[in-house]
Amino acid sequence: xxxxxxxxxxxxxxxxxxxxxxxxxxxxxxxxxxxxxxxxxxxxxxxxxxxxxxxxxxxxxxxxxxxxxxxxxxxxxxxxxxxxxxxxxxxxxxxxxxxxxxxxxxxxxxxxxxxxxxxxxxxxxxxxxxxxxxxxxxxxxxxxxxxxxxxxxxxxxxxxxxxxxxxxxxxxxxxxxxxxxxxxxxxxxxxxxxxxxxxxxxxxxxxxxxxxxxxxxxxxxxxxxxxxxxxxxxxxxxxxxxxxxxxxxxxxxxxxxxxxxxxxxxxxxxxxxxxxxxxxxxxxxxxxxxxxxxxxxxxxxxxxxxxxxxxxxxxxxxxxxxxxxxxxxxxxxxxxxxxxxxxxxxxxxxxxxxxxxxxxxxxxxxxxxxxxxxxxxxxxxxxxxxxxxxxxxxxxxxxxxxxxxxxxxxxxxxxxxxxxxxxxxxxxxxxxxxxxxxxxxxxxxxxxxxxxxxxxxxxxxxxxxxxxxxxxxxxxxxxxxxxxxxxxxxxxxxxxxxxxxxxxxxxxxxxxxxxxxxxxxxxxxxxxxxxxxxxxxxxxxxxxxxxxxxxxxxxxxxxxxxxxxxxxxxxxxxxxxxxxxxxxxx
Amino acid sequence: xxxxxxxxxxxxxxxxxxxxxxxxxxxxxxxxxxxxxxxxxxxxxxxxxxxxxxxxxxxxxxxxxxxxxxxxxxxxxxxxxxxxxxxxxxxxxxxxxxxxxxxxxxxxxxxxxxxxxxxxxxxxxxxxxxxxxxxxx
Numbered sequence: 001x002x003x004x005x006x007x008x009x010x011x012x013x014x015x016x017x018x019x020x021x022x023x024x025x026x027x028x029x030x031x032x033x034x035x036x037x038x039x040x041x042x043x044x045x046x047x048x049x050x051x052x053x054x055x056x057x058x059x060x061x062x063x064x065x066x067x068x069x070x071x072x073x074x075x076x077x078x079x080x081x082x083x084x085x086x087x088x089x090x091x092x093x094x095x096x097x098x099x100x101x102x103x104x105x106x107x108x109x110x111x112x113x114x115x116x117x118x119x120x121x122x123x124x125x126x127x128x129x130x131x132x133x134x135x136x137x138x139x140x141x142x143x144x145x146x147x148x149x150x151x152x153x154x155x156x157x158x159x160x161x162x163x164x165x166x167x168x169x170x171x172x173x174x175x176x177x178x179x180x181x182x183x184x185x186x187x188x189x190x191x192x193x194x195x196x197x198x199x200x201x202x203x204x205x206x207x208x209x210x211x212x213x214x215x216x217x218x219x220x221x222x223x224x225x226x227x228x229x230x231x232x233x234x235x236x237x238x239x240x241x242x243x244x245x246x247x248x249x250x251x252x253x254x255x256x257x258x259x260x261x262x263x264x265x266x267x268x269x270x271x272x273x274x275x276x277x278x279x280x281x282x283x284x285x286x287x288x289x290x291x292x293x294x295x296x297x298x299x300x301x302x303x304x305x306x307x308x309x310x311x312x313x314x315x316x317x318x319x320x321x322x323x324x325x326x327x328x329x330x331x332x333x334x335x336x337x338x339x340x341x342x343x344x345x346x347x348x349x350x351x352x353x354x355x356x357x358x359x360x361x362x363x364x365x366x367x368x369x370x371x372x373x374x375x376x377x378x379x380x381x382x383x384x385x386x387x388x389x390x391x392x393x394x395x396x397x398x399x400x401x402x403x404x405x406x407x408x409x410x411x412x413x414x415x416x417x418x419x420x421x422x423x424x425x426x427x428x429x430x431x432x433x434x435x436x437x438x439x440x441x442x443x444x445x446x447x448x449x450x451x452x453x454x455x456x457x458x459x460x461x462x463x464x465x466x467x468x469x470x471x472x473x474x475x476x477x478x479x480x481x482x483x484x485x486x487x488x489x490x491x492x493x494x495x496x497x498x499x500x501x502x503x504x505x506x507x508x509x510x511x512x513x514x515x516x517x518x519x520x521x522x523x524x525x526x527x528x529x530x531x532x533x534x535x536x537x538x539x540x541x542x543x544x545x546x547x548x549x550x551x552x553x554x555x556x557x558x559x560x561x562x563x564x565x566x567x568x569x570x571x572x573x574x575x576x577x578x579x580x581x582x583x584x585x586x
Numbered sequence: 587x588x589x590x591x592x593x594x595x596x597x598x599x600x601x602x603x604x605x606x607x608x609x610x611x612x613x614x615x616x617x618x619x620x621x622x623x624x625x626x627x628x629x630x631x632x633x634x635x636x637x638x639x640x641x642x643x644x645x646x647x648x649x650x651x652x653x654x655x656x657x658x659x660x661x662x663x664x665x666x667x668x669x670x671x672x673x674x675x676x677x678x679x680x681x682x683x684x685x686x687x688x689x690x691x692x693x694x695x696x697x698x699x700x701x702x703x704x705x706x707x708x709x710x711x712x713x714x715x716x717x718x719x720x721x722x723x
Contacts, residue, residue: 069606069615069616070615070616072603072606100602103616104616104617104618126690143629146629147629150628150629151628156625156626157602157623157624157625157626158617158625180630181629181630181631182630207616207617207618207620207690208616208617208618208691209609209612209614209615209616209617209618209619209691210614210615210616211614211615212613212614212615215612215613215614216613218610218613218614218615219610219613222610226707230709284633285599286599286600286630287599287600287601287602288601289600289601289602290601290602290603290606291601292601292603292709294599294601294709294710296599298631315631316631
């Protein structure tokens with residue numbers, strides 16, 4: 001790497017002693033690039049094997065990579081921690097401005113250790129870290145927290161503000177961290193990890209220059225990549241209607257999970273489609289820093305105050321496919337406005353919108369079946385389609401109002417172990433289901449992916465490209481493994497996965513070379529495997545085994561576009577994937 | 587001479603491609619030497635604002651420079667002569683648009699030279715290069 005590249009600087013912060021220091025670790029980056037590669041190496045160093053997620057020894061790690069600040073759509077930060085949600089690998093990526101702010105403040109990674117004995121927030125800039133008293137912010141919603149910090153601290157346009165809401169403070173295991181109002185470190189409970197440490201927020205400000213080894217070639221490479229990004233047909237849809245464009249095609253295909261996946265077609269899909277949102281509610285579009293796509297779609301929701309005539313507020317709420325699925329079709333809600341009201345509440349409490357929707361869907365079915373009573377729900381009667389009741393349940397859940405809501409705040413896996421209903425508890429590896437019932441590919445991704453996220457290896461996309469006859473358990477495992485290996489490099493750069501059609505191995509190697517990282521395509525493939533295996537062994541050390549994974553019966557009962565799914569096929573694919581993880585040649 | 591014009595800040599999506607382009611003129615990454623700034627109007631829900639020199643015909647920054655480091659630019663605005671600049675920052679204070687930025691690494695002001703490079707990268711036609719009317723007459 002280049003001698004004057006600040007990427008090698010790792011910022012260590014100890015919340016217990018309120019100290020910080022910087023260590024230059026060029027080898028760490030040369031061996032692992034950045035992002036996922038570096039964060040997973042740091043997690044291995046920092047996280048002791050036998051701790052609970054709430055232990056102050058559980059580290060919070062952020063990492064960026066060489067492409068951030070140099071190339072377009074390289075706009076993500078990777079976070080890692082022991083997940084409060086599934087007690088395994090906590091890994092979550094977010095867009096917004098944090099990656100640029102961190103890289104341009106002059107750091108490649110941040111390691112947060114210890115626990116504060118009172119609420120604090122941090123300001124990270126090129127000078128280091130300031131510890132600020134956050135007692136006055138504790139208990140505030142995500143948007144209020146953002147507003148107060150925004151007005152108090154400097155650096156508008158050059159900064160990122162990461163913050164949690166009441167759900168993170170209370171230790172809801174799928175609480176998220178919100179950044180730039182509309183982007184999230186969404187999955188696996190980074191918000192709870194912040195809450196355990198009494199860390200309310202982090203402000204990051206930076207505006208450095210970054211070196212390259214060939215100025216002319218840098219400009220040429222940049223222009224070439226930008227042109228390819230702007231011309232890629234696969235990216236156009238994110239630009240226009242946004243990710244919500246997926247609602248109608250998935251519904252048509254019979255792959256849109258509806259009413260806790262009792263069906264895969266939603267009769268009101270039209271009314272919650274990306275097209276409906278765009279025509280009736282779209283108020284503004286935004287981009288993450290240094291991304292030409294502008295896939296962030298904000299709906300302008302105008303709501304009247306009940307107590308006074310002609311008195312309204314207009315709120316801008318971001319929407320995407322996954323939150324629409326989880327809080328729309330999954331809950332039988334056929335009103336875009338209803339979904340937006342739920343998303344607004346979810347965002348302000350600081351919950352992961354995907355897990356929250358799936359949890360409410362499970363609670364509804366458990367209530368219907370009499371597994372839980374009105375005594376448990378504090379008098380509420382959850383019913384598919386009933387927005388008002390779901391809105392009332394959200395704060396109860398985020399604040400763990402009683403034993404039942406505290407169980408819901410730990411996810412469907414935990415709640416169903418306590419109350420029954422495991423067959424329809426839609427979680428994989430402890431993480432609630434994404435919005436794809438497309439076939440074997442999707443579910444093998446959910447099961448095998450190191451984060452149990454649809455983004456780990458995108459099996460849903462594989463399902464839609466191939467017919468069932470073309471897929472065998474072994475070929476599927478092989479294909480998804482290769483994809484997940486590749487994505488380790490993409491998320492070490494750190495590029496948004498939407499840029500994947502442009503940032504192939506060759507292009508990534510070309511970008512890295514400009515920062516004097518000398519990898520061949522073959523080197524990158526081997527490194528991707530190494531990183532993926534490292535994450536797998538982190539989980540294995542903590543009791544994880546692919547063969548022990550629960551497969552919710554519901555996914556076998558509800559017919560997918562590839563027909564009825566057989567457990568034996570899924571188990572075979574899991575074994576094949578395990579062999580690849582255990583045996584691959586590194 | 588041509589000058590850069592902000593056509594419509596309401597079209598801005600906040601991608602900041604203009605800021606990175608401005609730095610890339612120098613062949614480097616990041617934004618330290620960037621003369622255009624995009625920020626929210628107090629949270630992204632309120633939209634964005636684009637701040638850049640508008641090429642005043644009678645520039646207040648020039649009036650306050652104690653060393654003559656700012657020279658009047660043909661077509662409006664100023665040109666910085668870095669050798670003469672002592673980094674006092676008076677020009678930053680004098681600009682009512684706050685369109686003069688500061689390079690922490692060089693401790694010198696950063697002022698738009700109206701080259702239009704950023705406008706070429708704006709995906710949403712927020713920025714454009716406009717020929718100076720008086721020059722045409």
